Amino acid sequence: MDKQEQKKQYLSAYLLQEAKIERLKRMIDKNPANEKLYKEYIEKSQKIRTEIEEKISAVDDELLSELLFQKYVFGHTLEQVGYIINYSKRQTERLHRKALEKLIL
Numbered sequence: 001m002d003k004q005e006q007k008k009q010y011l012s013a014y015l016l017q018e019a020k021i022e023r024l025k026r027m028i029d030k031n032p033a034n035e036k037l038y039k040e041y042i043e044k045s046q047k048i049r050t051e052i053e054e055k056i057s058a059v060d061d062e063l064l065s066e067l068l069f070q071k072y073v074f075g076h077t078l079e080q081v082g083y084i085i086n087y088s089k090r091q092t093e094r095l096h097r098k099a100l101e102k103l104i105l
Helices: 003-030 032-057 062-073 078-085 089-102
Strands: none
Touching: 003 032, 003 062, 003 089, 032 062, 062 078, 062 089, 078 089
16 A cells, blocks of 8 residues: 555544444443443544544645545545635645645654
């Protein structure tokens, strides 16, 4: 797996953690006896999300940082991101590659 793919996979963990947190909250309702354990898992997932947000914020170009937030935190497609940041889909794809290059893991 190349660096770009590793970074995409890392960033994609954000939405996965969001889904996991929602599932764990429902698990607390279904199985209150394990509430403490589920809350520990929720806390770990929240830490992963915070770490990803911090790494995206650390990208030294505001446009590229926003592109990463829109794509990986809000789950928009690159076409939707292009519309949001007012760039063509092709230019958004180029900016996405550049943003991944600037992302430091």
